Amino acid sequence: MYLYYASNKYSNSEFFSKILVNFFNRQLIRRFDECWIPDEEGEKSLSGKLSKFSNHIKAKHIGILSRMKALQLRKEYDLIGILSGPEPQRSRLERLILEQIIQLPLKWLLVQGKPLGDTEIKRDREIGRPRGLETGRIIPFLNAKDLNEAIAASEIVICRSGYSSIMDLAVLSKKAILIPTPGQTEQEYLAARFSQKGIFYSQQQSEFNLQKALQEVKHCSGLSSDMYIHSQQKLKATIRSFLESL
DSSP: OOOOOOOTTSOHHHHHHHHHHHHHHHHHHTTSSOEEESSOSGGGOSSGGGGOOOTTSOEEEOOOOOSOOOOOOOOOEEEEEEOOSSTTHHHHHHHHHHHHHTTSOOOEEEEOOOOOSSOSOSOOEEEOOGGGOOOEEEESOOOHHHHHHHHHTEEEEEEOOOHHHHHHHHHHTOEEEEOOOTTOHHHHHHHHHHHHTTSSEEOOGGGOOHHHHHHHGGGOOOOOGGGTTTHHHHHHHHHHHHHHTO
């Protein structure tokens, strides 16, 4: 998936460099018989402008791809924070979340996104809060299965607005607070797109206010997994058709 989105806050040189990168991407894609897009068409599309191709490229939508599964579990957390992405922005968001979350009467889990070897949980630290409020948990890393279950057992998700995260949220039908990584235009675009549609709530990292976000996200609809339940079958059908054509 290539990016064709630019905000007016970028300089002319940055804008033209993005156009140049998109041009070379398109030239490379044209060398293939088909370009498979992990998304749905039309109103169900998650990626919006990010997956628009010229008519000269043979593109096929194969449904959304996610390692997650919809699970019906008893609620264990009011909020789960899932950190990811490059430093120093990952650590900056972690500090912002912790500074504010310990002041709120919530049961929460923070997954730092710091894998340390093959063991899925290297450290589980409980954070005590003042005045006898409930505790939160900080976990460096969870494997796919445990992360799936942790999200399913949480009421609200706070995470970056990367496309893979959006696809996971669609499968899990979770309400979410999206914080795009500063400077990553595709994340900024996706966060703004879903915020404008009233699906997810979004804040810039520099303006992060958890208490406000928790109030606003209540009015957001989230994505319905019913819209994407057939995606796995769609991918299998696409692969089968491709193999039969060889």
